[in-house]
Amino acid sequence: MPTYTITELAEEFAITPRAIRFYEDHGILNPKREGVGGRHRVYPARERTRLKLTLRGKRLGFTLAEIKDLIDMYESPKDTQPQLQRFLGLLQQHREKLEQQREDLELTLSEIAAHEEECRQLLADAKPKSKRKAVAA
Structure with missing residues (x-):
């Protein structure tokens, strides 16, 4: 089974090694440690997949806690029905939040457009007055 270094994963997913360590700190990734004192991180294919799912979850707007819960849920031997229901629930909540934001x-x-139009109208109304003042002076 292939393994990856932190640099390889960072390059593949266009993120920094610091971001990968951040996901480790939050318990999402758990690389193997090799070398003297376990200084070298080695990521098996499972950790690469977890990173890929984490980044996908971030793009969808999930929190790290939600991402971790979802990923952990799929790694457990539980029935997939509750897992899918939980995921569907999270997706629905997120959709509602995004629709409200939209x-x-x-x-x-709309308010900005109204203010812009009002400013344009005020500027248009002010032009003839400023020309009259210049002629009178």
Whole structure:
């Protein structure tokens, strides 16, 4: 079975070794240690997969705790039905949160557009007045 160094994984997934160590600190990754004093991290294929799933979860907007729970759930020998239900529940919660954020963004963009239009109108109304003052002076 292939193994990977921290540098190889960092390059493959375009992240820093520090990010990988961060995921280790949160218990998501658990590399084997080799060499004197266990200074060298060696990542088996299982850890590479966990990293890949972690990065996918981050792109989907899950927290590290949610990602860890989901990954750990799939590694247990439990029935997949509860696992899928949990994942579906998390996806639904996340979808609702994102839809609310989209609504908030659309409202904010609408308000910005209204303010921009108001500013443009005020500037357009102010142009003739400033020309008149210059002629009168």
